[in-house]
Amino acid sequence: MAEKPEDLNLPMSVVTRITKEALPDGCAISKEARTALSKAASVFVLYATSCANTVAQKGKRKTLTAPDVFAAMEEMEFETFLEPLKESLDAFRTEQNEVKERKAAKKREKAAEKAPEKEGDEKEEKEDDGAVEALEDNPVAPIEVPDTPEVEMIE
Numbered sequence: 636m637a638e639k640p641e642d643l644n645l646p647m648s649v650v651t652r653i654t655k656e657a658l659p660d661g662c663a664i665s666k667e668a669r670t671a672l673s674k675a676a677s678v679f680v681l682y683a684t685s686c687a688n689t690v691a692q693k694g695k696r697k698t699l700t701a702p703d704v705f706a707a708m709e710e711m712e713f714e715t716f717l718e719p720l721k722e723s724l725d726a727f728r729t730e731q732n733e734v735k736e737r738k739a740a741k742k743r744e745k746a747a748e749k750a751p752e753k754e755g756d757e758k759e760e761k762e763d764d765g766a767v768e769a770l771e772d773n774p775v776a777p778i779e780v781p782d783t784p785e786v787e788m789i790e
Contacts, residue, residue, distance in 0.1 A: 644673050644677050645673050647670075647673060650669050650672050650676065651664075654668075683708070686707035686711055687704045687707040689710075704720075705717060705720070708720065
């Protein structure tokens with residue numbers, strides 16, 4: 636949890652960037668207005684989190700999920716933002732999957748580049764596999780362990 640209420644405010648650089656993107660060109664915003672927007676956004680995030688947590692608790696869960704947030708938005712009467720929010724989440728997930736696929740492709744490429752270097756190693760492994768298969772074909776009789784005599788303890 637935050638130690639001071641100021642710790643809960645969004646960074647001013649983020650608020651400035653978002654407001655510049657939302658406002659038309661040539662429109663300025665005062666420092667006081669950015670501060671007010673930052674505090675309002677922080678309050679909104681805390682309220683939305685609290686509502687989503689209530690939804691999760693009703694479902695007897697401790698982890699907040701996207702459907703919890705969607706339900707919280709409806710509860711807070713922000714249905715207008717549900718569709719854009721869902722579209723944004725889908726775009727984020729798609730982007731994350733693409734990043735994951737690119738990383739996997741790079742990993743496969745590196746493995747393919749290293750494969751010619753390991754051909755000698757693979758031959759040795761195949762020879763070892765042949766030895767194991769030979770043992771499997773010719774099982775060895777189990778070894779019998781003789782009973783050990785009981786030993787008396789002398790006090």
